Amino acid sequence: MTSDETRLNPRKAPRQGRSRATCAAILEAAARILETEGGHGLTTNHVAALAGVSVGSLYQYFPGKQAILAELIRRMRQEMLADFEQAALEARGRDLAFAIDALTAASLRHHLRRPALAQALEREEPELQLDDEIHALKARMRELIIDVLRDRNVAEPERTGMDVMALARGMSEAAIQAGQRDFDDLQRRLGRAIRGYLGLAVPSLVGEPRQEG
Amino acid sequence: MTSDETRLNPRKAPRQGRSRATCAAILEAAARILETEGGHGLTTNHVAALAGVSVGSLYQYFPGKQAILAELIRRMRQEMLADFEQAALEARGRDLAFAIDALTAASLRHHLRRPALAQALEREEPELQLDDEIHALKARMRELIIDVLRDRNVAEPERTGMDVMALARGMSEAAIQAGQRDFDDLQRRLGRAIRGYLGLAVPSLVGEPRQEG
């Protein structure tokens, strides 16, 4: 049987400048297709055509379209993890509220860079048999969040971290899908949701009922 | 050009009992494939084979696989809306906390019935050019939530409703993906998140910091 390695990893590394450009063009074309047509438009011929290279060249570096997708996801996850590590670092020694702001800012920067691409990759991710490396990246991300919470005395950091990540992701996706792009507004709402979940004080959205039925 | 109607609607309605059974078998087979293999396994031949009918029969009732998917989504949304309408009805005259419980319970019942199917359909939905009917179902659902909030004096019910739906969806999806199936536990967590977002009192998860680094 063919292992994940064989199916999902680049076939060979480009050694010269032009081949690096070819690889880059292929990945960029795949990204653009995901943005504009979704996963169904992602065919090897289509990618190659949009990249301005031949299919032959494509197959020289990627064993198939899954490998292209895997590479895009890998990079996305790497970038995301780096952003979060940076945020966690900035928040060292600061309180929970500060850490939440730093992390939500990192998350939003990530989602707002190429909104449609981020959405598409997250949608395709579960369809893929995940690479060990991608698994590891996601695990480190989770650990990072959990540590931030644990260091600040949050109860049940594992489950809390999972819930907080999940609700933030849900809100970000929906907002971006709806075309919202106002960073500060989004961050306020994410912050409210997370603080609220944790039981921190949050200004109420509920007014006094005027009258009853 | 072929309209959405042509592409997404059933081709003709079954009139006899056996053809109704055929249609049902096709839809059920498609559902099972989505559950076990995801959207990529959903091919017309595959569906027909698993349903125990011939492709010819399949095409007699559905113009293509998109139509099958659209029908599954339509039914899912109809069911969901019905559940929510029922919950909103039960909550008539009751306070916000009660309404939240009723609605989250409805949502969870929906997600827990066939977890993998619900996930798969929600993932496939955005790839499809949505039917007007499906759009309408989603709009009614949104209106229902907004009305529940507005009736209880929640500020900015449109945006609040959107955020609350989004965070609940994010949490449900993640939890179910992680294999969690404990209804009461999930409802508690969803309730906490929603109440917290709204600024209602929620027990804190944050302990007093013991000491500083």
Place this chain on the structure above:
DNA sequence: TAGAAACGCGAGCAATTGTTCGCATTATTG
């Protein structure tokens, strides 16, 4: 500068998937 290695090409074959059509079978109708 010659030989080797890396790279790029795209026609074309292989494999998969989508769809139709004529005919057999079963139900309905009058």
Place this chain on the structure above:
DNA sequence: CAATAATGCGAACAATTGCTCGCGTTTCTA
């Protein structure tokens, strides 16, 4: 029980997509 309509069938054709391979070109290397 005809006549007619509804249903079911699946081989076969069409379209799409995946992928290879031989050959020409560019870059590197010694």
